[in-house]
Amino acid sequence: MLTAAQLLEGLARFRTDEIVVTTMSSARPWGHLSDHELDFASIDSAMGHGADLALGLALARPERKVICLNGDGSMLMTLGTLATIVGAAPHNLVLFVCDNGTFEITGNQPVAGAGRVDHAALAEAAGFRNVFRFDDARDYIESLPDVLSAIGPTFVHAVVKPGSEHPIARGPSEEVAYLRPSLAESARALRRALRS
Amino acid sequence: MSPTATLRTLVATGITHVVGLPDSISGPLFDGVSKHPAMRLVTVTREGEAFAIACGLWMGGAQPLVVIQNTGFLESGDSLRGTAQRMAAPIPVLITGRGYAKMRAAGVTPESEKTPALMTSTDVDTTALLTEPTLSAWGIEFARCEGEDDPAEALLETIEEAREQERPVALVVARKLT
Numbered sequence: 001m002l003t004a005a006q007l008l009e010g011l012a013r014f015r016t017d018e019i020v021v022t023t024m025s026s027a028r029p030w031g032h033l034s035d036h037e038l039d040f041a042s043i044d045s046a047m048g049h050g051a052d053l054a055l056g057l058a059l060a061r062p063e064r065k066v067i068c069l070n071g072d073g074s075m076l077m078t079l080g081t082l083a084t085i086v087g088a089a090p091h092n093l094v095l096f097v098c099d100n101g102t103f104e105i106t107g108n109q110p111v112a113g114a115g116r117v118d119h120a121a122l123a124e125a126a127g128f129r130n131v132f133r134f135d136d137a138r139d140y141i142e143s144l145p146d147v148l149s150a151i152g153p154t155f156v157h158a159v160v161k162p163g164s165e166h167p168i169a170r171g172p173s174e175e176v177a178y179l180r181p182s183l184a185e186s187a188r189a190l191r192r193a194l195r196s
Numbered sequence: 197m198s199p200t201a202t203l204r205t206l207v208a209t210g211i212t213h214v215v216g217l218p219d220s221i222s223g224p225l226f227d228g229v230s231k232h233p234a235m236r237l238v239t240v241t242r243e244g245e246a247f248a249i250a251c252g253l254w255m256g257g258a259q260p261l262v263v264i265q266n267t268g269f270l271e272s273g274d275s276l277r278g279t280a281q282r283m284a285a286p287i288p289v290l291i292t293g294r295g296y297a298k299m300r301a302a303g304v305t306p307e308s309e310k311t312p313a314l315m316t317s318t319d320v321d322t323t324a325l326l327t328e329p330t331l332s333a334w335g336i337e338f339a340r341c342e343g344e345d346d347p348a349e350a351l352l353e354t355i356e357e358a359r360e361q362e363r364p365v366a367l368v369v370a371r372k373l374t
Contacts, residue, residue: 040255046278049248053279056252056260059213059238080241084249088238187283191255 004098004160006137008033011067011096014144018065018094019057019190023050025104025165026069031176037193044170044183048077051085051095058090061194065092065148072099073111075119082126085153094147094154095123100162108162123155135159199373201348203228206235206261209355213238213253215246216263221292225263225373243268244275247364250287251279261355262289266327266368277334280364288358289336290351293370295321296342324370331366338366347373 008026012033019038022030027041040057042050054068075081075097085093101114120133130150134140140158147156174180181189202225206214215238218226229237240246243264250260264272269291280287299305302319306328315322331338337357341350347369358365 044278045282046244046248046275049244049275049279052245052248052275053252053255055238056215056249056254056258057256058252059236059249060253060256060258078242078245081245084238084240084245183282184284187251187255187285191257194256 002135002137002140002158002160004029004100004163007096007098007140007158007160008069010137010141010144011069014148015067018067018148019054019061019194021050021054021057021066021068023047023069023074024071024168025100025163026071026098027168027179028165028174028176030069031178035177038190039178040186040190041170041179043168043179048074050074051081052078054093054095055081055085055088055090058093059088062090062092064194065094066090067094067096067148069096069098071104072097072101072117072119073103076111076113076117079122082123082128082155086127090153091151093152094150094156096156096158099157099159102162104163105165105167108164118157120155120157123157128153128155130154131157133157133159199225199228199347201346201374202351203232205348205352205355207232209352210259211235211261211355212258213250213260214263215250215253215260216240217243217246217265217268218263219265219292219294221369221371221373222263222265222290242271244272247272247275247287248279251283251285254285254287260287262287263292264289265292266294267323269366270323270326270330273330273334276336276364281335284362285364286358286362287364288351288355289364289366290354291327291338291366291368293324293327293340293342293368295324296370299324327368331368336364336366337361338368340368340370342370345371347371
């Protein structure tokens with residue numbers, strides 16, 4: 001079975017100049033793998049709206065690929081976003097849903113419908129141009145170049161083992177650099193990086 | 197008919213994207229934006245999405261305007277708080293005001309005491325009663341446009357205010373757009 005670490009390490013290996021928006025349990029591990037000026041953590045923000053932020057970025061910067069690392073709990077909060085993304089049709093958006101079936105950072109309590117909700121089927125029914133589903137590390141790594149080069153909107157349903165990420169915040173005591181500034185400072189830093 | 201003065205304000209202020217959900221007041225504006233060559237319309241399924249999408253647009257260098265009804269505004273609290281407000285993003289928000297005429301006819305105002313009798317009365321639409329107190333409680337600066345007020349002019353001031361103050365600023369429009 002795929003682990004969250006394998007998912008993120010694979011992505012870090014193939015990532016070049018894409019904007020990467022992380023959420024919840026992907027935020028800190030991604031910060032250990034990447035220190036890129038186009039990394040943005042939707043942390044200390046509003047849970048469930050990371051994919052919306054990524055959609056806005058994708059529409060504003062159509063020349064650049066935007067990757068969103070959403071969780072299944074976050075995705076379930078705003079399933080309507082799937083329809084909004086399809087309506088806006090950003091060719092440059094890749095939305096990952098890391099499906100571990102739990103709210104990992106609060107202690108792995110199961111999400112509603114854990115193990116029964118098929119995120120890939122939801123995305124396909126909503127009308128995503130490309131839908132991928134992975135639960136095997138080798139299959140995922142081999143397919144990643146195709147995932148990242150496809151004309152979107154692209155949805156990746158990654159079924160991963162539950163992990164043990166602890167609660168996350170922003171501030172000077174955070175382990176990874178991109179979580180130390182405030183959300184307002186991080187937003188401005190990304191804005192500047194995209195202008196340069 | 198498209199609200200031409202309002203559309204002119206959007207063009208003059210460089211608005212690139214209108215993000216939101218239409219109602220009977222804003223519907224003609226959505227129609228106008230959807231046909232406009234210089235602006236893009238992003239229709240959401242629920243209003244909370246609009247603030248986060250607008251923030252992503254702003255981070256990417258665009259100039260978005262959020263347009264939602266006051267019912268949807270009440271739904272979108274955590275998104276507004278956690279994205280536009282927390283990011284100090286200069287997002288102007290046009291909130292169309294459902295229930296204002298009924299509220300006036302009933303002789304009550306947003307300042308009226310929210311008694312159980314008032315909050316369950318068929319003479320009022322509680323959306324109007326709660327919109328402005330909620331904006332105040334959430335720390336969002338706002339203006340109200342009604343009666344003979346000029347919506348296009350009021351929107352211009354809202355957009356300028358949001359940009360000057362680098363934070364979300366709202367305009368509650370309780371009349372037809374021009």
